[in-house]
Amino acid sequence: SEGDRRESERVLCDLAAGAAVPKLTTRSLPAVAAAHTLLLGAPAMRPSRWRSPSPAWIGGGVVAAIALTLGLAVRAARTGQEGRQPVMTTRPLRATAPAAPTxxxxxxxxxxxxxxxxxxxxxxxxxxxxxxxxxxxxxxxxxxxxxxxxxxxxxxxxxxxxxxxxxxxxxxxxxxx
CATH class of the missing domain: 2.60.40.1120 (Carboxypeptidase-like, regulatory domain)
Structure with a gap:
C-alpha cells in the first residue's frame, strides 16, 4: 500500500542518515513451488525433435510486449511527478578542520x-x-x-x-x- 511504501521510504532515509531505527517485524516468504530437478552431474536431456515456435506465437508475443510498454508509459504520464516526495534529502557538506597533530x-x-x-x-x-x-x-x-x-x-x-x-x-x- 501507499502507506507501507512511505513508511519504508522513511526508514530507509533514517538508515541512510545514520539514525537508529526500531527493529521491524517481517513476514515469512511463501514456500517455493515444487519443481523437478536433475541429479548432480546428470546430463540434461533435450527433446529428440526440436520444434520452433510458429510465426503466430512470435507475432502475438511482440504485440503483447508493445501493448504492455504503451500501457505503462500512459500510466506514468497520467500520474506525473506531482505528489511525489523525494527519497532522500541532501545536506550541505561542512568543511572540517584538519586533525590536530598527535x-x-x-x-x-x-x-x-x-x-x-x-x-x-x-x-x-x-x-x-x-x-x-x-x-x-x-x-x-x-x-x-x-x-x-x-x-x-x-x-x-x-x-x-x-x-x-x-x-x-x-x-x-x-x-x-
Whole structure:
C-alpha cells in the first residue's frame, strides 16, 4: 500500500542518515513451488525433435510486449511527478578542520586489571595501544585495588610513539605481583 511504501521510504532515509531505527517485524516468504530437478552431474536431456515456435506465437508475443510498454508509459504520464516526495534529502557538506597533530602512547600493566589515566581521564584497563594524545607534558596514573598507585609525567612528541613497555605495580604489602 501507499502507506507501507512511505513508511519504508522513511526508514530507509533514517538508515541512510545514520539514525537508529526500531527493529521491524517481517513476514515469512511463501514456500517455493515444487519443481523437478536433475541429479548432480546428470546430463540434461533435450527433446529428440526440436520444434520452433510458429510465426503466430512470435507475432502475438511482440504485440503483447508493445501493448504492455504503451500501457505503462500512459500510466506514468497520467500520474506525473506531482505528489511525489523525494527519497532522500541532501545536506550541505561542512568543511572540517584538519586533525590536530598527535603522538601515541603504548603500555601494559601488571596487574592486568589496573586502570590507566592520562590527565585524570580514564583511557584503558590493563593496556593501551597506540593511544593518540595531544603533544606536550601529560600526567600518567596507573592504579589498582590493593596496589600502590604509579604516578608520573610523560612527554608526548608529535608523530612519535612513546612505548613504556610493562609497568608492574607494587602491592600495598610491598611484594611485586
Amino acid at each position: 603522538g601515541k602512547l603504548r603500555l601494559l600493566t601488571v596487574p592486568p586489571v589496573a586502570e590507566i589515566l592520562v590527565d585524570g581521564r580514564r583511557v584503558g584497563v590493563g593496556s593501551v595501544f597506540d593511544l593518540k594524545l595531544a603533544p606536550g607534558e601529560r600526567r600518567l596514573e596507573i592504579r589498582a585495588p590493593g596496589y600502590q598507585a604509579f604516578d608520573t609525567t610523560i612527554t608526548v612528541t608529535v608523530g612519535q610513539t612513546l612505548s613504556l613497555g610493562r609497568i608492574a605495580l607494587t602491592s600495598r604489602d610491598g611484594a611485586r605481583p
